[in-house]
Amino acid sequence: MIWSYIKSRLAAFREETGGTVSIEFVIMAPIIFWAYASMFSWFDAYRQVGVHEKAAFTIADMISRETEPLDDAYIDSARDLSAFLTRSSEKIDLRVSVISYKAKKDEYGLDWSEKRGNITKLRNSDVKNWHDKLPGLVDGERLVLVETKMEYTPPFLYGLVRENSIRTFVFARPRFGPQVCYNSCGKPS
Numbered sequence: 001m002i003w004s005y006i007k008s009r010l011a012a013f014r015e016e017t018g019g020t021v022s023i024e025f026v027i028m029a030p031i032i033f034w035a036y037a038s039m040f041s042w043f044d045a046y047r048q049v050g051v052h053e054k055a056a057f058t059i060a061d062m063i064s065r066e067t068e069p070l071d072d073a074y075i076d077s078a079r080d081l082s083a084f085l086t087r088s089s090e091k092i093d094l095r096v097s098v099i100s101y102k103a104k105k106d107e108y109g110l111d112w113s114e115k116r117g118n119i120t121k122l123r124n125s126d127v128k129n130w131h132d133k134l135p136g137l138v139d140g141e142r143l144v145l146v147e148t149k150m151e152y153t154p155p156f157l158y159g160l161v162r163e164n165s166i167r168t169f170v171f172a173r174p175r176f177g178p179q180v181c182y183n184s185c186g187k188p189s
Contacts, residue, residue, distance in 0.1 A: 093118050096114050098145070109128070110127050148166075
């Protein structure tokens with residue numbers, strides 16, 4: 001008797017469909033919200049990387065067109081311009097370097113390097129064997145290298161994207177002269 005009662009109650013529970021939509025909503029709503037927030041965070045991260053690279057290309061192109069020696073104020077302004085172009089409330093780390101190629105030794109040499117922010121200055125030993133990072137150059141040819149770094153925090157932190165830095169590595173050849181100088185032209189510093 002008791003088993004038949006339990007069996008009939010279980011059958012009635014199985015056949016009952018009232019409240020199914022509410023239960024499905026309670027289960028699915030957090031999953032859908034999490035997926036939407038994650039997609040938004042991923043999209044924003046890719047957008048920010050694109051904006052950051054475009055700003056670095058702009059700075060590299062701007063410097064490559066200079067015919068007069070650059071100074072500290074110019075590099076400071078380039079950093080400010082980069083922050084403006086990326087709409088960053090934080091300061092962006094910027095390193096501008098001019099690198100030349102020596103065909104006799106088949107190595108790159110550093111003419112000069114200036115930095116702003118929390119990034120190290122390049123040394124000649126750093127760029128010496130950058131054959132895999134830099135394009136092929138002819139003997140004595142130079143290029144302007146602009147590197148930037150910015151810490152990025154996504155709008156939603158749901159385990160898919162965490163805080164990390166966006167880095168760029170952009171180079172351009174000098175356009176109107178054989179080199180871009182810092183403080184004075186002549187012997188590279």
